[in-house]
Amino acid sequence: MGNGALWVDSDNGIISRDIFVSDAIYTEELKKVFGRAWLFVGHESQIPKPYDFFVSRMGAESVIMTRDKTGQIHVFLNTCRHRGMKVCRYDQGNTRVFTCPYHAWSFSVDGNLTSAPGGLAGVPQYKAIYHDELDKSQWGLIPVAKLCNYKGGVWATWDRNAPEFEAYLGGMKIYLDAVMDHRDGRPGGSEIIGGIQKWKVPSNWKFGAENFIGDLYHITSHRSVDMVSIGPSGAGRRDAPVVRREGGKRPPPFVSVGFPNHGHGLIGALPHYEEADYVPQFTLTPEVEQYYEHIYHARVANLGKQKRVLAAVGTIFPNLSFHGMQPRALFTWHPNGPREMEIWKWYLVDADAPAAVKDVLRRYYLRYAGPAGLTEQDDMENWNYATAASAGQEAGRYPYNYQMGLGYEQPAPDLDNAVYTTAVTEQNQRILYHRWAQYMSAPEGGSLHPDANANLGEILARRRT
Numbered sequence: 001m002g003n004g005a006l007w008v009d010s011d012n013g014i015i016s017r018d019i020f021v022s023d024a025i026y027t028e029e030l031k032k033v034f035g036r037a038w039l040f041v042g043h044e045s046q047i048p049k050p051y052d053f054f055v056s057r058m059g060a061e062s063v064i065m066t067r068d069k070t071g072q073i074h075v076f077l078n079t080c081r082h083r084g085m086k087v088c089r090y091d092q093g094n095t096r097v098f099t100c101p102y103h104a105w106s107f108s109v110d111g112n113l114t115s116a117p118g119g120l121a122g123v124p125q126y127k128a129i130y131h132d133e134l135d136k137s138q139w140g141l142i143p144v145a146k147l148c149n150y151k152g153g154v155w156a157t158w159d160r161n162a163p164e165f166e167a168y169l170g171g172m173k174i175y176l177d178a179v180m181d182h183r184d185g186r187p188g189g190s191e192i193i194g195g196i197q198k199w200k201v202p203s204n205w206k207f208g209a210e211n212f213i214g215d216l217y218h219i220t221s222h223r224s225v226d227m228v229s230i231g232p233s234g235a236g237r238r239d240a241p242v243v244r245r246e247g248g249k250r251p252p253p254f255v256s257v258g259f260p261n262h263g264h265g266l267i268g269a270l271p272h273y274e275e276a277d278y279v280p281q282f283t284l285t286p287e288v289e290q291y292y293e294h295i296y297h298a299r300v301a302n303l304g305k306q307k308r309v310l311a312a313v314g315t316i317f318p319n320l321s322f323h324g325m326q327p328r329a330l331f332t333w334h335p336n337g338p339r340e341m342e343i344w345k346w347y348l349v350d351a352d353a354p355a356a357v358k359d360v361l362r363r364y365y366l367r368y369a370g371p372a373g374l375t376e377q378d379d380m381e382n383w384n385y386a387t388a389a390s391a392g393q394e395a396g397r398y399p400y401n402y403q404m405g406l407g408y409e410q411p412a413p414d415l416d417n418a419v420y421t422t423a424v425t426e427q428n429q430r431i432l433y434h435r436w437a438q439y440m441s442a443p444e445g446g447s448l449h450p451d452a453n454a455n456l457g458e459i460l461a462r463r464r465t
């Protein structure tokens with residue numbers, strides 16, 4: 001399969017440490033993975049009004065997400081066409097024009113260097129020193145090749161021949177829905193609460209992606225926070241105490257679900273058609289508890305017998321992970337060189353939840369997550385040391401082991417082109433790296449479409465049970 005196979009042997013669960021530390025591989029993955037995949041840019045609720053903007057990233061590059069006066073959303077590279085200066089150095093705001101700090105070329109929020117009549121965009125002294133000859137229509141901000149607003153989440157790609165976003169998602173769609181939808185089952189209906197957390201970690205970005213795609217094995221890491229009981233019910237870390245009626249409807253068990261042709265995966269339940277019984281979660285805050293009980297009944301009514309999944313934890317290839325349970329969040333693992341990533345974390349709430357509910361959630365989210373939360377530091381510490389150790393001269397000669405559960409995958413019922421494993425497994429990590437290797441092997445300039453069944457077929461051919 002070309003270069004990718006040099007580093008990733010997903011058939012045997014062996015992966016080279018080089019992919020976590022090598023400068024050469026990093027440079028190549030920026031082009032071949034981040035230059036072609038669909039990437040998460042932000043949420044429409046961050047730019048609710050005309051002329052709002054939010055500065056984000058795609059791979060290692062800065063981009064600006066804007067809303068123009070007609071309400072349309074755009075995403076541009078944050079670089080001036082004249083000499084490259086970053087045209088916007090704020091994190092977010094509202095503006096009619098992005099004026100480059102260097103020589104003041106000015107771009108409208110829809111990316112044009114040419115002003116509409118009475119507009120502010122343009123080139124200083126255009127007539128006097130460019131002699132009216134510069135073709136401004138050719139020198140606007142560089143837009144992404146494709147953009148998709150999926151349930152409020154704004155995604156984009158640099159590959160104009162990339163598959164449409166929903167085809168890229170494949171069977172993963174129903175799990176992304178569970179994150180983006182209102183908790184009562186209404187499509188969309190969520191918003192970003194507060195600002196987003198951003199922090200740098202001396203670790204390769206893939207450690208985040210692979211942890212969230214399916215690492216159910218690392219409970220040891222969170223042992224201390226489990227004992228402290230920071231959950232919203234005052235028990236455990238996040239989970240509700242399991243108080244259920246005898247004979248009540250229980251949720252389906254958690255399994256690992258992976259999409260081998262797409263590179264996505266999650267830990268969660270298989271699709272089902274009925275809500276399990278309600279379990280109180282926010283028992284320490286009656287107002288919030290009341291809200292969720294009400295939402296539960298609305299969900300039962302809204303979804304009826306429709307197919308649904310439980311909120312899950314997963315990764316959409318390459319670097320968007322989500323936490324569908326509380327704290328409900330989206331993460332991007334931005335690459336900052338092979339040995340550093342910048343984590344961005346967006347927190348979601350039901351847009352029309354009462355302010356008191358949002359406030360309790362905000363406090364819980366901060367207590368649990370992010371650079372100052374009690375839980376995620378555990379993960380970062382592992383990834384930091386793993387990255388540093390992988391860069392060692394001698395250590396680098398020994399690959400990592402991803403053999404857990406190899407051969408125990410089964411075809412997942414009710415999902416397109418998916419496999420699942422009931423026991424704890426590294427199925428999804430193998431799927432992630434197999435897809436990564438396919439991107440790395442496909443020549444630059446080509447597009448990758450999730451239309452071949454080869455990965456799924458190979459996995460199922462190895463089945464041991």
Ligand code: FES
Pocket residue numbers: 080081082083084085100101102103104105
């Ligand atoms: S670099 Fe932007 S105007 Fe010159």
Ligand SMILES: [Fe+2]
Pocket residue numbers: 218221222379
């Ligand atoms: Fe963790």
